[in-house]
Each structure stands twice: as structure tokens, then as C-alpha cells.
Amino acid sequence: MIKNLSFKICIPLLGILGGISVNAQCNAVSSFSENFDAYSCCNIGVVPTCWDSVLLNGASQIISSTQPASGTSQIYQNGYGAGKISIVVMPPITNINAGTHQLKVKMKANSAGYLEFGYIKDNLPDTFVVLQPININNTSYNDAAAQRTFTVPTTVPDGMRLAIRNPGTSFAGHYWDDAVWEPIQNLGTHESDILSEIKVYPNPFSDIINISDVKDVKTVTISDAVGRVMKTIAQPETTLQVNDLQKGVYFVTLHFKNGTEKLFKVIKN
Template sequence: MIKNLSFKICLPLLGILGGISVNAQCNEVSSFSENFDAYSCCAMGVVPTCWDSVLLNGASQIISSTSPASGTSQIYQNGYGTGKISIVVMPPISNINAGTHQLKVKMKANSAGYLEFGYIKDNIPETFVVLQGININNTSYNDAASQRTFTVPTTVPDGMRLAIRNPGTSFAGHYWDDVVWEPIPNLATNENDISFGVSIYPNPFNETLKISDIKDVKSITINDAVGRVVKTIEKPTAILELNDLQKGVYFVNLHFRNETVKSFKSIKN
């Protein structure tokens, strides 16, 4: 990865104290790991080299040293009200839509919080697309709920970058640390993989989809053709009632209890 100077572009039309911290000339990488310990509290908009920060309407995003998950530092995002939006943009990656990698990150909040995982084009706030909403109720990294794993659909366009946005809908202070873009474990199907042989049918379908083996499926997310999460099912059964979905192409992602994910392309007539 090439390290370079970062600079800030002020965007008065986007709101008071709005701006984008931009890192230039960074090569794409196929994996990364970041614990933020090379950075210290508390200047506004600080992120690692080849990451970027978007702050709108007085939103806050700093490096914080308040009880990180590991080491000395972590990301802190706080909006303090509607419209105060912060977006932390991750480094460019070459395999964002390969379906081979996942993002793991530890999160906590000082009260009930809400962030959004998604992708963005050229750090332009209006291009951010939500892949998954993140409700954060744990106040400690010691809580098992602090470890989050996100998969990215293969429909995400080339040239996009992963990002985490605080949409300003919660007054909570949001903390996250130990971010890893890594290969999905047990991606190769074998007889020991609990997802081996699991299928969904029929395809195309009308109102319902059936899962051939549900016992190890923890949850299901359904993405539309552009990668947005349109439905989440926390305790799925073998028959999925999907009459609320419009006709079109969907990606049905089965999340297994061993943290593997199996994705199916399905068409609703």
C-alpha cells in the first residue's frame, strides 16, 4: 500500500463544518487488518492512511483511546442529532465483489446505537448504499455481541469502497476496533462443512422459497440486484414466505452458526 499525505476538502454546501478527508494515490489491496494503534486521540476526521473520513453538519469522528478492544486506539463516531452524518471509508480493495471475503469488526456503544455498513463511490456522501443496518446495544467489547461479521454481495459495482456510516439517528457514541477484511473461512465446500448440500428451491419462485436443511442456519439476509439488504430473517424456518418482495432478482444469503455464509441467486416471478 502506498502511503501519502491526506488533505481536507471543505464542502460548505453540504453543511456547516462539513468536509471530506481524502487520501490520494493508494493502491488497491486484497486484504487488510487495522487496529488504529498507530493513531492517537483526538483530532477530528483522523483515519489511517488510505482510509477516508466524511463529516457533515458538525458530526464527530475521531480516534479514541477510551477502552479499545485491543491496544490503545479505536474509531469513534458521534452525530449528536439528525443530519449530523459521519462516514468512515475503508481502503480501496480489489476483491470487493468477489464473494470470497468478509469484513469482521468489533463494535460497542455507550448507549443504544445504530450504524450502517455499506459501500460508497469516490467518498461522495450521496452515493452511499446501505448493505446492512447495525443495531448496537452492547456497551463493552467483552460482550459476545461486539464481534460483527459482514458479507458483501457479488452485485456491488467495481470501484466501490466499503464504509461505515453514522446516519445521525442516534445520540449514542459508537466505537469500533480491530477491522479485518479476510477470506471467508471454509469457503470451499467439503463433507465437514455444515453448509454442504444445503440448497434453496424452486428457482424461479412465486411466493415462497424452501430450504433443504434449516437446522444449522442461524439467519437469512436477502439482497436486491444492486446489493441492498431488503429483508432480514433472524429465526428462519424451512419455508420462507416472500410475498412482500417485488418481482426481480435477489441474492439469498444463508448465515450458518459457524459464521460461514452461502449465497444463492434467486428470481421472483
């Protein structure tokens, strides 16, 4: 058996030296569960085998032992200021855009924090695409808000990898633990087909957003690029009037009656 290999390289980005930890020879998996307990504090850029770490302009990412959600260790991301970006890249997965799985992870911060959930190509920081902003106001994993669940649009291209980015816009130290890529619970084959087929359009939009099928949708929330909820629509119709929204990027989340969610990134022009 060929073992997974890990090595670290440094590349210049915009004249500033950035570090990227790269894992090679890792086969894509259909699920994973990681509590980081096989790794110890406190070397910069340490992540599990088949995960990767991108650190730019003095940003910090380590394995931390400061009151993890479980066991002995967790991920810690820190850094504030222009270009101080850290990205933790998850292992390659075969079903990133199948619409059948979700990422569950526990998060906290030592003050008001902000991270971003998204995807990346080949660990190149400029290719990171935000799927969902993450505002973190809880300072303990014991808070109910610590448990986060993220769904992934079926429009994500093949070959992408899930990632969590600290863009350096918050002074906070961000902690997260117990990351699991798992099947969406109570999602039968028929429901999975429906979930994967639902579309939100047009994109970009002007005054209306259409939803292709709302019979199983309980509510719709529309958030801005930094996670503030701009609209909550109960029992939505197939056409939503959104002419009061300003131009920019928004996240439309469909909350289904069976407890699942589906998120779309849209742009108002």
C-alpha cells in the same frame, strides 16, 4: 516509492459545509488489518492512511483512547440530529464483490446505538448504500456481541469502497476497533464458487422470495431496514412465502451449514 498522500477538503452539501478527508495515490489491496494504534486522540476526521472520513453538519469522528478493544486506539463516531452524518471509508480493495472475504470488526456503544455497514463511491455521501443495519446494545468489548462479521454481496459494483456510517439517528457514542478484511474461513474453492453463484430473486418482490440453491443453507433470516428480525426460517425451501411483510426494504441473510453467511438487500413492492 511514492508515499500515500492525504489531504482534506470541504464541500458544500445542501447549503451546509461538510468535510471530507481524502487519501490519494493508494493502491487497492486484497486484505487489510487495522487496529488504529498508530493514531492518537483526538483530532476530528483522523483515519489511517488510505482510509477516508466524511463529516457533515457537525458530526464527530475521531481516534479515541477510551478502553479500546486492543492496544491504545479505536474509531469513535458521534452525532445526533438531521444531517449529522459521519462515514468512515475503508481502503480500496480488489475483491470487494468476490464473495470470498468478510469484514470482522469489534463494536460497542455507550448507550443503545445504531450504525450502518455498506459501500460508497468516491467518498460522496449521497452514494452510500446500506448493506446491513447495525444495532449495538453492548457497552463493552468484553461482551460476546461485540464481535461482528459482515459479508458483502457479489452484486456490489466494482470500484466501490466499504464504509461504516453513523446516520445521526442515535444519541450514542459508537466505538469500533480491530477491523479486518479477511478470507471467509473454511471456504474451499468449490464452496466459494457455490457461494458466489447463489441468488435471491425477484428483486423487487411481492409475495415470494426464491433462493436459487438451498442445499447448503441452514437457516434464513429476514430483517427490516433498522435491523429487527422479522422472520427466521429453518431448513428453508427454494421458495419462501413472505406475503405478510409490509412494503419496504429488507435484508435477507443466508446462514450456511459451514458457518458462513451471505446477505442480500431486497425491496418489497
